[in-house]
Amino acid sequence: MAPDRATPAIEFRGVSYRIGGTQVIHDLTMQIAPGETLVLLGRSGSGKTTTLKLINRLASPTSGRVCVNGVSNETADVIRLRRGIGYVIQEVGLFPHFTVARNIGVVPKIEGWPQNRIEARVQELLKLVGLTTDLASRYPGQLSGGQRQRVGVARALAADPDILLMDEPFGALDPLTRDELQRELLLLQQRLHKTVVFVTHDLREALRLGSRIALMEAGKLQTVLSPDEFLKSDDPWASAYVRAFGDGLESAAHRGVS
């Protein structure tokens, strides 16, 4: 990737985050370039999700600074900041009392888009994430897990944010649906070139989706490597991952949309 190209989309400068007596993030420094897909890889409790929440300020650093598009998160208006960042979580979190169309249109609506523009955008997004437009009037409870997560992605993309934060979005899906959605995310990225920060504990997923992989352990960033570098790395944590996931990882790294 090109870390020198203009301002980084997201930048962590010596960020620590402590809650209660626990140091969740320890002195994190990292830059994420516009248009890249950075995967945060690590086990449960390694601080991946917190790192993500520091970007849209669902968590605020105890020390250090997070900048989005060159602007420090402390000085930015938090509501504006969040509306400019798409956010997808594992549990999806669709509003159960809103139809699919209203769910997707939440941010455009509070941003004051005219109704016909919202409707057109909803139709466009449903197709983009591989859903038929007749689902627009359904409620989340009437959808399958995979459909719900597609709606979650559509909702995050609604106001066309530059940045997409995805917290184990496919973690709760069956392997086939998961594979399908990974593939579609890659296709989507080829067209949209968003800056994506993707949290997972699955090395195969990380190798397939990431342009770079940031490996976290116990609140510390261990290393940031491209998928190919990751497989050859002699970093103890990286090689521990490679061993744990066994054979066939090269094919995952080069699989792309196939």
Add this chain to the structure above:
Amino acid sequence: MNVARFIFQNYAQVLDLTLEHLWLVGVSTALAMLIGIPLGILIAHRTSLNKPVLAGANIIQTIPSLALFGFLLPVPWLGERADRLAILALTLYALLPIIRNTYSGIRGVDAAVIEAGRGMGLTESQLLWQVELPLAVSVILSGVRVAVVISVGLATIAAAIGAGGLGEFIFRGLAMVDDRVILAGAIPAAILALLADFGVGWLERRLRPR
């Protein structure tokens, strides 16, 4: 059938007292909602307040109603008119179920839904009005339903301090040792309670999110 004849013969007074009863229950329930729903919302968001507020409402609930009416009688402005006093007492009793249900209704909203909403850039008030309250409304209303049914019953005791309502017949009947007069108060009160239960229950089902 004597009761029916008695009610029929005194229908104007039965109607008057029923309306008075409705007035006591309606005003006190409205006030309790006005106070209890915001309080419930508050303690759902500031959880440190939840214990003291719920404990306070609980303690009120344990005071015997006749005693509460008595305690409030010497209070200046309140004691001047019995209906003011009755409304205050009924409001206090209605608070607990309304506060408690508002609290648990809002706390019961899926945390992932709230997090997604906040992460998308909804303000706290947008979250409250568009997400939390619509999802909690049926739970809140079931608290209101309990409050109304309790109030209809309790309001009969308000007649003891001269606040009117269907309790007048009940107390008069007790003094006269006349079942017909007691029932002329008790039956309409029971019907009111059933109707209120049914009405709010219907609303509750209609507003329940899928």
